[in-house]
Amino acid sequence: MKSTFFLLPLAAIAIQGGAAYAATYLSVEQAQALMFPGASFQPDFKTLSEAQVKAIQHASGVDVRNREVKAWRVSTGGWFLVDEVVGKHEYIPFALALDDKGRVRSVEILEYREAYGGQIREPAWRAQFQGKDSGTRLQLGRNIRNISGATLSCKHITDGVQRLLVTYEIALKQNDR
Amino acid sequence: MIVERTQPWLGTYVSIRVEGLDAVEANSAITAAFEHTAIVHRLMSFHEADSDVTRLNREGTLRAVTVHPSTFAVLQWAQRFASLSHGCFDISVGAELVEWGLLPSPCGSVTSPSGSWRDIELLPKGQVLFHRPLWIDLGGIAKGYAVDKAIECLLERGAEHCVVNAGGDIRVQGNRTELIRLQVESPGTAAVVELTNGSVASSCGWQRKRCIGGKLRGPHLDGADRTTSWTDRFVCVVADHCVVADALTKVVMAQGAQSANLLRQFGATAHVFDPGGGWMHLPAREDAG
Incomplete structure (x- = not known):
């Protein structure tokens, strides 16, 4: 193990893409291939009626912000859904795989932004730090891709999955029969 | 090739990044690593009715409870930290966290807890016995353990460089x-x-x-x-x-x-x-x- 602690002036860090460092993990097609290997996908998008929205909100306890349901029927059984939730900073798109009984198979976050990342941009910056290697410099242009601090809660996603499970019961399940 | 994915586990976002494998191998390694994370999530949740932690909190004083080897390993780590820190690190603080509204009341526990880490006995064959009623919470250690398990899995599958980040608990392994x-x-x-x-x-x-x-x-x-x-x-x-x-x-x-x-x-x-x-x-x- 080797570690060095640095204190950088905030001016030495360029924040990319506005206030956050965004990582795109998977396209919809990549998520489909990972979550249901070898299957084919039939789009079966729905628009929820006012009554369905109310029923889903009542049963899940979660607001329905978007009446469009992006759902794909899976050739090997089950459903693939794409939705998004409002996180602390941004919208977080995610994919949900349901098995043929409507149970959660897996969840993948498709894109995620975490605040306070960035890139080291000050040239030849001799960082202030307290450590043993007093000659250490941080290299220009290196990305800070990891954040350690207050743990972000994934409650938004948990709520979003709960809402989609109820959406399945109310708007998708009858199509399976 | 760099492959990175994120899934919600352990109450937070768990990100896994792998370098040095082709896309298929990397995704297969990441999927396997997430399966380890899912096991820790299911076994060590304070909230879920059938987790090892909930079973211990409910039945640990009534009989020796057999737990999963991973739960046992975390309990061994926890007891080691408790002993070395003279009880400053103590997983039996669940009662206080419930009282202060930071954790929900555990499922099915009727006894009110009164003991400390010294009342937890780790027995042979993966069995655990509480000598007093306890509500243990592994929230202060399970994420770190899950990160280690995920890293081990990725290395076994040939990752040259990998990073696992469970809500800010991060391990970096490899050449960079x-x-x-x-x-x-x-x-x-x-x-x-x-x-x-x-x-x-x-x-x-x-x-x-x-x-x-x-x-x-x-x-x-x-x-x-x-x-x-x-x-x-x-x-x-x-x-x-x-x-x-x-x-x-x-x-x-x-x-x-x-x-x-x-x-x-x-x-x-x-x-x-x-x-x-x-x-x-x-x-x-x-x-x-």
Whole structure:
């Protein structure tokens, strides 16, 4: 193990893409291939009626912000859904795989932004730090891709999955029969 | 090729990044690593009715309860940290966290807890017995353990470089250094740790602190006297294993400079920020050995 602690002036860090460092993990097609290997996908998008929205909100306890349901029927059984939730900073798109009984198979976050990342941009910056290697410099242009601090809660996603499970019961399940 | 994915587990976002494998191998390794994370999530949740933790909290005083080898391994780590920290790290603080509204009441437990880590007996064959009613919570150690398990899985599958980040509990393994920003309100500056082949975990009290019974309470307890640790302190611990970094943040939070000896035993270092007091680094340079 080797570690060095640095204190950088905030001016030495360029924040990319506005206030956050965004990582795109998977396209919809990549998520489909990972979550249901070898299957084919039939789009079966729905628009929820006012009554369905109310029923889903009542049963899940979660607001329905978007009446469009992006759902794909899976050739090997089950459903693939794409939705998004409002996180602390941004919208977080995610994919949900349901098995043929409507149970959660897996969840993948498709894109995620975490605040306070960035890139080291000050040239030849001799960082202030307290450590043993007093000659250490941080290299220009290196990305800070990891954040350690207050743990972000994934409650938004948990709520979003709960809402989609109820959406399945109310708007998708009858199509399976 | 770099492949990175994120899934929600352990109450937070778990990101896994793999380099040095082709896309199919990388995705297969990441999927397998997430399966390990899912197992830890299911076994060690305080909330889920059929987790090992809930079964222990419900039945641990009635009979010896057989738990999964991973749960047993975490309990062994927890007891080791409890002993070495003289009870400052104590997983039996669940009762206080429930009382202060930081955890929900556990499922099906009718007895009110009264003991400490000393009342937990680890028996042969993966069995655990409580000598007094206890509510254990593994929230202060399970994430770090899960990160270690995920890293082991990725290395077994041939990853050259991999990073697992469970809500800020991070382990980096491989041939490159990673920059990790510490999310701390330190005016005008950014704190960054450059890390090779090691782990980082951080804790801060101020986000979840609340006033209960006229006293300021936070999620970090000193197990020895059951008081809330310094709620405005930020602590980052760097260690080889993430389970060590995760657990030791709680001890450093409570003990500050007094935790230097314990850090030294694990070859760990800590970076502590107290608003008004600035940064403190442990063990201090002159006694770093």
